[in-house]
Amino acid sequence: MLFMLIRRVLLGGVTVCIVSLIIFAGVEMLPGDACTQFLGEYQADEELLAQCRKDLDLNRPPIDRFAEWTQGAITGDLGLAADGTTKISTIVGDRLKNSLLLAFLAMAVGIPLALFLGVVSGLWRDRLPDIIASTLAIFAMTIPEFVSATLLILVLSVWLGWLPGIVLTSAAAPASEFFPEILLPMIVLSFVMCAHIMRMVRSSVIDVMASDYVQMATLKGVPYWQMVFRHALPNALLPAINVVALTIAWLLGGVVVIEVVFNYPGLGRLMIDSISDRNLPVVQSIALIVASVYVCVNLAADLLTMIANPKLRTMYMRK
Amino acid sequence: MTVSSTSHQQEHGRFITVMKDILARPSGRIGLTLVLFHILLALLSPLIAPYDFKLQNSSLMLSPPSSEHWLGADHLGRDILSRTLMGGREALLVTGIATPLAVIWGGFIGILFGLVGGRVDEVLMRIVDAFLSLPWILKMLVLIVTFGTGIGVLIPTLTFFYGIPVIRVARAATHDIIARDFVWAAKARGHSRISIIWRELLPNVLDTLMVEGAMRWSWMLLAFSSLSFLGFGVSPPTPDWGLMISDARGFMSFAPWGVIAPVIGLSSLIIGINLSADALAKALGIDRAQKAPM
Numbered sequence: 001m002l003f004m005l006i007r008r009v010l011l012g013g014v015t016v017c018i019v020s021l022i023i024f025a026g027v028e029m030l031p032g033d034a035c036t037q038f039l040g041e042y043q044a045d046e047e048l049l050a051q052c053r054k055d056l057d058l059n060r061p062p063i064d065r066f067a068e069w070t071q072g073a074i075t076g077d078l079g080l081a082a083d084g085t086t087k088i089s090t091i092v093g094d095r096l097k098n099s100l101l102l103a104f105l106a107m108a109v110g111i112p113l114a115l116f117l118g119v120v121s122g123l124w125r126d127r128l129p130d131i132i133a134s135t136l137a138i139f140a141m142t143i144p145e146f147v148s149a150t151l152l153i154l155v156l157s158v159w160l161g162w163l164p165g166i167v168l169t170s171a172a173a174p175a176s177e178f179f180p181e182i183l184l185p186m187i188v189l190s191f192v193m194c195a196h197i198m199r200m201v202r203s204s205v206i207d208v209m210a211s212d213y214v215q216m217a218t219l220k221g222v223p224y225w226q227m228v229f230r231h232a233l234p235n236a237l238l239p240a241i242n243v244v245a246l247t248i249a250w251l252l253g254g255v256v257v258i259e260v261v262f263n264y265p266g267l268g269r270l271m272i273d274s275i276s277d278r279n280l281p282v283v284q285s286i287a288l289i290v291a292s293v294y295v296c297v298n299l300a301a302d303l304l305t306m307i308a309n310p311k312l313r314t315m316y317m318r319k
Numbered sequence: 320m321t322v323s324s325t326s327h328q329q330e331h332g333r334f335i336t337v338m339k340d341i342l343a344r345p346s347g348r349i350g351l352t353l354v355l356f357h358i359l360l361a362l363l364s365p366l367i368a369p370y371d372f373k374l375q376n377s378s379l380m381l382s383p384p385s386s387e388h389w390l391g392a393d394h395l396g397r398d399i400l401s402r403t404l405m406g407g408r409e410a411l412l413v414t415g416i417a418t419p420l421a422v423i424w425g426g427f428i429g430i431l432f433g434l435v436g437g438r439v440d441e442v443l444m445r446i447v448d449a450f451l452s453l454p455w456i457l458k459m460l461v462l463i464v465t466f467g468t469g470i471g472v473l474i475p476t477l478t479f480f481y482g483i484p485v486i487r488v489a490r491a492a493t494h495d496i497i498a499r500d501f502v503w504a505a506k507a508r509g510h511s512r513i514s515i516i517w518r519e520l521l522p523n524v525l526d527t528l529m530v531e532g533a534m535r536w537s538w539m540l541l542a543f544s545s546l547s548f549l550g551f552g553v554s555p556p557t558p559d560w561g562l563m564i565s566d567a568r569g570f571m572s573f574a575p576w577g578v579i580a581p582v583i584g585l586s587s588l589i590i591g592i593n594l595s596a597d598a599l600a601k602a603l604g605i606d607r608a609q610k611a612p613m
Contacts, residue, residue: 015452018446019449022446022453023453026461027461139586142586144541144544146544147564150578151582154578158571158572158575256454271460272549276464287453287457295452
């Protein structure tokens with residue numbers, strides 16, 4: 001068990017290392033560097049270019065710079081943005097906080113709702129509650145986030161006027177100031193998230209309810225609700241942990257579009273802006289942060305599943 | 320290919336059974352109808368569109384639906400009906416080419432490494448994991464911003480990034496099937512390695528890859544339209560639903576028809592693909608709900 005734990009953590013660490021290597025190599029291979037970007041039309045001036053490269057230490061071999069970058073990243077110092085003066089950690093810090101706020105709110109609403117709807121539609125398969133919930137889930141899963149976001153703004157904000165359709169609060173504002181502007185992006189995000197998890201839980205509940213041990217329990221005369229809560233649900237909800245993790249990881253990409261639609265000052269919008277401005281140091285840092293979050297979330301899900309499922313624990317041990 | 324006539328007939332018979340199974344399900348019927356409708360529309364829309372999609376008429380700017388312009392006009396006075404009818408062409412072309420390519424290269428690598436196994440396989444999987452841990456939008460945007468927008472960049476980019484998760488799926492399917500009894504039986508009968516791969520492994524992995532391809536298609540379409548929406552997809556004045564929604568969003572409070580028309584176009588296509596993928600997965604006996612997008 002302990003060995004398994006250590007192995008998982010190490011593999012996660014290896015993945016993050018490879019990611020940082022890919023990010024660094026990818027940015028190195030792109031045409032141009034921080035100096036041609038910074039100087040813009042002045043880059044034809046060889047002297048200025050050479051001076052700038054010397055100032056930013058770009059003449060050293062890439063391996064050296066990679067080592068320095070990773071060292072800084074581990075201690076929380078992400079280096080300077082492309083303008084050469086702003087510290088990346090200060091730009092990214094506020095945005096990260098805002099994105100996490102949005103994600104946590106969406107999860108707090110989306111996950112319990114998804115579990116509830118999944119169990120209900122799994123138990124009442126092909127009846128009215130299931131048909132309504134499953135149809136809604138298909139819509140939520142398939143329609144692009146920017147479409148559902150735009151439609152919600154149109155209905156809830158433009159036509160009904162219940163909620164503000166755009167976020168105007170600045171990035172550095174405290175969390176409390178984002179209400180009620182944060183509600184609409186939160187609804188869209190939890191809607192999409194809810195759909196994936198709900199479908200998974202539904203199919204898992206259906207499987208478990210058809211299994212031999214549930215039939216056995218029924219035949220032995222265990223009352224229906226006791227059987228559902230004691231025998232079926234603990235087994236049915238276990239696989240949901242991994243889907244929740246995958247969904248959260250996937251949302252890291254989906255949230256970008258939602259942040260742009262609502263003008264929400266989070267990490268995703270910073271990413272789009274930095275890519276458009278070719279502020280590559282910032283892009284590198286965001287990529288590293290997002291990848292680390294992804295790896296951590298997946299790791300947490302794996303560990304949780306292992307702890308919750310004795311069968312899986314021993315299976316891994318035998319391996 | 321050296322497919323004998325009997326196995327060819329079996330293959331043919333199987334195709335018909337699967338098709339019948341798909342069409343027997345309401346989701347399959349609705350889904351396939353929507354997809355076929357959109358493909359036909361993409362092919363024929365230049366002929367049936369009532370106006371030129373790039374014709375600007377300033378007197379019509381943001382005008383509501385009328386008898387001449389059924390869905391009104393956009394902020395540049397262009398006919399929304401014509402643009403909506405043609406708005407899926409680019410998306411279908413790009414994703415229609417990139418999806419099969421992605422499934423082929425991802426599937427090939429996945430099966431290969433699934434068979435080879437060992438250290439090489441471990442290393443590859445770490446690289447795949449690393450790629451998957453970056454959000455799609457970030458990977459794609461970096462390439463697009465560097466090499467420019469347009470079909471020539473979008474198709475290879477989508478093919479590359481959407482093939483990576485296929486590697487994982489193909490590898491898992493290969494591992495799963497290699498351990499089955501019928502493979503052991505074939506080995507025991509003394510079949511050669513190639514014959515086992517070709518006759519026992521491939522047909523079974525292909526089922527998984529087909530479902531994977533159908534799902535990848537819808538996700539790719541989602542990615543493509545999101546890129547267009549963000550302004551990194553097709554370039555104006557090409558009509559595209561994502562771009563149209565993004566353009567019309569600012570005028571939504573007094574000209575909502577500009578948003579609603581492309582929303583219906585895009586949603587009906589994506590829902591159609593998803594319903595078809597669902598029906599295909601069920602017909603082939605693969606549980607799709609267990610998968611989350613990557």
